[in-house]
Amino acid sequence: MAMEPVLQTTGYQQSTQKLSLKEKISYGYGDIASNFVWGMVNSYLLFFYTDVFGITAAAVGTLFLITRIFDALNDPIMGVLVDKTNSKHGKTRPYLLYVAIPFGILSVITFITPDFSDTGKLVYAYITYGILGIVYTAINIPYGALMPMMSRDSKEKGELNSYRAIGRSIGAILVASLTLPLVNYLGGGNQQLGFPIVMAIYSVIGVILFWLTFKYCKERVQPLKETKTDTNVKRSIGQMFKNKYWVLTSLNSFLWFVRLGIMNGVLIYYVNYVLEQPNMVPYYLTLLNVANLAGGFFALSILRKFSSRNSSMLFYAIAVVLLASLYFVDGQSVVLFSIIFFIANVLIGYGDPANLTMLGDTIDYQEYKFGERPEGLLVSSYSFSTKFGVALGSSLLAYALGWAGYNPAAITDQVKNMILLLMLGLPIIITILQVVVLFFYKLDNEHANIVNALKQK
Structure with a gap:
């Protein structure tokens, strides 16, 4: 395989090859994957907790406030980990490969309804939703950081982000329109059964899409080998x-x-x-x-x-x-x-x-x-x-x-x-x-x- 030509900067090199349409579309797959899982959480988790799992709305409100603040605070920590990552797959791509499956598994576990006491249900929700937020951060931050590593060109970055926005909207539309009909159909009217089944289907699709992003998207803006990047x-x-x-x-x-x-x-x-x-x-x-x-x-x-x-x-x-x-x-x-x-x-x-x-x-x-x-x-x-x-x-x-x-x-x-x-x-x-x-x-x-x-x- 021929080596791609590169341009060099102070400590960084970038392939001069233009991004293909396949690579741009593949970047958008990552946001479809995110919204098959996280879009489900944002759209239906409140309803699931109150109407299916049986947690009070006030308790869920406090749960969301605490976990979302904690989740946001984790972002810079994850960003530092990405910057310090140095693997054969690059800085960001290994997270798409290795975190996708744990993300899918935690998503399904979050929508399971164990027969616990009211306190037990709330504790279960805090643990599963809290860990899901951490795992989501571990895959979404690297996914976002991949974009500026794919190109320096503003027009190409604009196209990448357009495909990302399109992917997010496609995921949101599919989740909004399909979830409840699928929950009722696959669960036979039992939403406690239907929700984890649907979440399992979404998670499998999400894992595959993240892997396609990993496969076809490349980190083209990279530090020179002789440059210390710590x-x-x-x-x-x-x-x-x-x-x-x-x-x-x-x-x-x-x-x-x-x-x-x-x-x-x-x-x-x-x-x-x-x-x-x-x-x-x-x-x-x-x-x-x-x-x-x-x-x-x-x-x-x-x-x-x-x-x-x-x-x-x-x-x-x-x-x-x-x-x-x-x-x-x-x-x-x-x-x-x-x-x-x-x-x-x-x-x-x-x-x-x-x-x-x-x-x-x-x-x-x-x-x-x-x-x-x-x-x-x-x-x-x-x-x-x-x-x-x-x-x-x-x-x-x-x-x-x-x-x-x-x-x-x-x-x-x-x-x-x-x-x-x-x-x-x-x-x-x-x-x-x-x-x-x-x-x-x-x-x-x-x-x-x-x-x-x-x-x-």
Whole structure:
């Protein structure tokens, strides 16, 4: 087999061969795999714990809060482990190979319902869900860190992240639409049997997809053999916070996921109590996921030609106008509301792969500025901001509903107004803040020169 040509930088080399379509699609397989398992957890675990396993909602709320904070704190630790990994498969790929099966097994165990006491059930849930979060971090952080190691080219990174966003949406749509019918069918009406069977099927598919990502995706940006790459963690963390573009990208992503946590949670309440169309809940949930999928396809073509930062600012601004217009069509026309809601979320969904592309560029900037590429640390710390954003968004939703006096048996005008604010008003404010944050991000204009400078060194 012929050796691929490489370019060299200060301590790093990169294959100059362009990424194939197969490799780009294979990278997207990783997020389909993640969402077959973690998407199942996010969508159905609350229902499973309260309605199938028999744990109280309040206890589950505390469980989620504690375990998700703990899970987020594990991200930087995992990032450091990735940066210190040196194997025949590279820094990130071995985790996709070896952690996939434990991840699948823990996923099934989490959805098993042993006949324990109430306390025993809660302890079982804490242990299984807590360990599942750790194992998920052990495979998802390396998966995210693989992207900037596949290419320096911003356009190629944009395509990789578009396929990743498409994969995530495909996984979310399949899980949302297939899970309950499969649970009832395969369990013969017994959900305690149906859930672990379905989770086993999803886990097998997820393991295969992670292995395909491992097989076809290569680490092309690598340290030279004679270069010492042992990461000084304290120094790298200090440099990370001096990387102004990484800080801005992480803040932008934090805001994106705060809005996601709010909108995904409040949509059911909005359709039920403001639109007063409870039978339309599945329709709007599917519409939201399909919009995110369309946003990934949209990004696939746009990011090849235009700046991630400038296009995001433009689309966020249009989304703000569209979200504001929903105030005026609220309850007037399902068709018009659906169209505007869909387009707004396509534009918002575009921002995720665009932001991940910017994250990849900030790693090049880190190397340019400080001579090191701690991909694992930078990606994991970014992941921390996204997980914290979802947790904060979900918490804000719960606290706001409680403050308004939410009672499903007696929905007041005050509660409806709060739901409307959470559904439209707060996302508008958050999206405007994202535009402000991106205004200070100037790396798009500098990145090509930075890559050329790294080549010359």
